[in-house]
Amino acid sequence: MQVERLKLNYFRNYESLRLAPGGGLNVIFGENAQGKTNAVEAVFLCAFGRSHRTPRDAELISSGMSGAYVGLDVMTRAGSRSVEVKLRDGERKQLFIDKAACERSGELMGVLNVVMFSPEDLELVKGGPAERRRFLDMELSQFRPAYYFALQRYNKALRERNALLRPEAVKERTGEALRRELYVWDEQLITLGADIMQRRAEFIGKLAAIAARLHREISGGRESLALAYDPNVKPNGGGLEEAFADALYGGVAEDIRRGYTNSGPHRDDVAVSLSGGSVRTFGSQGQQRTAALSVKLSELELLREDRGEPPVLLLDDVLSELDELRQRALFEAMHDCQSFLTCVSLEGLKRAGMDMSNIPAFLCKNGTLTAV
Template sequence: MYVAHLTLHDFRSWTDLDLELGAGTTSLVGRNGQGKTNVVEAVDYLSRLSSHRVAADAPLVRTGCSQAVVRAAVVRDDRRAVLEVEINPGRSNRARINSSPLPRARDLLGVLRSVVFAPDDLALVKGDPGERRRFLDDLLVQRSPRYAGTRADYDRVLKQRNSLLRSAGVTKGSRDAALATLEVWDERLAELGTEIMAARTQLIAELTPLLGKAYEAVARGAHRDDALLTYRPSFEDAQGKVAAFVAELERRRKDEFDRGLTLVGPHRDEMLCSLGDLPVKGYSSHGESWSFALALRLGSYELLRAPTSGDADDPVLVLDDVFAELDAGRRGQLAELVSGAEQVLVTAAVPEDIPEQLRGRRLSVADGQVRDA
């Protein structure tokens, strides 16, 4: 799988961009602020309908414009399809395949898959639990796009339930009046939440051995059993049962009324990253943390390209200014591990940052133009 052509209109800094791409390695080289990361961000957005840089869509639209358009011709098994998404902040986004509108933008998910390595990846191991939950859910949706609907439904129910908890107030009368409605939301939240938790647990079980193998490859002197992932639910005895989820909601009822928040569910779960018996966060060196984050991405790449992940195609690999963050040894190790991918898109400030193993087509990005270097 690879992107053969990319067109941008009012996306980030690009008024219009029409760019031929191809299989193999393509490097975009230019000073900071020239728009090279914006190009690869657009490819990733078509894959996940979200950015690896920002949480909301508004920053993706060029200043002063109301919408942005990202369009790409994707080649898969010698078949070509044109994917398009219209980004409309504050309104529903629209998507098309071969000019045919899709009922929902999220129906585009799964057609193109990507894995992004970026400087912010350190937050996967050093950041708050929300970073790791987002990593898990993004990977889950890339493997099984139907989970995008499950996650959207869960978020909707969670929002409604939180609104009810807040509006119930602090008096016994107002709480009693809210209970009947709350119990309906409890059941639905538990059904959706249990499905998400079970899927995350299975995903971690499959990802962990791939993480270990990748960590052994990128960390000097490491063993594949060193790197571990553990799923920690927000309550004990979860065990994938709706009844246990509902029982925990009932047990935490008073606390939830007092705080006006739902305190149980996958939105409060954690993925623990460990090296041996110690968590990476707070205990590992900078180099160990970087190696773990890189191994998470490499493991994700291997998981997505495995035959058991639906269609066994190489995802598009995006290496966004990541080599500047690595020492020479890790640069070479990472380059060697990904050089055989069907398509690799690299961004760098200077050509010297790019390892020899990834010498392919080189593009210069400067002054609003992309040219062959």
């Protein structure tokens, strides 16, 4: 999978950009706050229909402008595809695949597969459960677009159920009437939630095996990494639907008391442990970085296996966070991938042993990219 052309108009600090990247590593370097991350953000936007930095699309439009445009052409093993994102201030963004308008952002999933490495990856092991759920949801959506749509429907049903649990809504209804209305949303949550939990369990099972192997290689066999799906709803001997139904029906009183739904995959987590201990609690900074890198590299390998071609890699200012051993592991993993790497200067790459003579490099300054 390879981005052949990237076009930006009034996106962030780019007034206009026309970029034809190389098929391997592409380096975007320059001082901070010049637009390096904005360039890789544009590629991410075309993969997921959203920014990895902000939920507010208005922030993506250049200051003082009413709209922005991001478009790219990508070559896949199935042929050439195009993705376009049109942003207008105060309006819903418009998405296009091969010039045809998308009704839902989920239609983008799988058109352009990307894996992003950034300093924030450390939150995968240091952060709270929401960070790991976000990782699960974004990656599973690339693998299985049907998962994305199930998740969207689940979240909609969850919002409706939670609205009924607000104190003002509870006061307006008798106990029996409230339970009847909750039951309507319970039925949807149970069916969709069981599907989400099943897919998450399968995904983590595959990811865990790869991550454990990669971590052994990176650590020289000194440590063992384990990932385990930690569902909020525990299996009870029956099926997932039965377990979720028991949790919802048995927890109604507590849900009413708290004003929101306490059970379900929206409260799942992934346990990350190193030689039996929690990486989040007991891991050193170096151990946490290695664990996070192993998880991201396993994502790359799993996508490569599943889709039959490597994804596009977005490497945003990550080399400064990695020692020589971890840099080498990353470079080895990206050997067959098109990559966009941002950094302050080329010297760090040269010190890492990278021959820059045949690698496209672009100097980023004030929202412009100049080949050097």
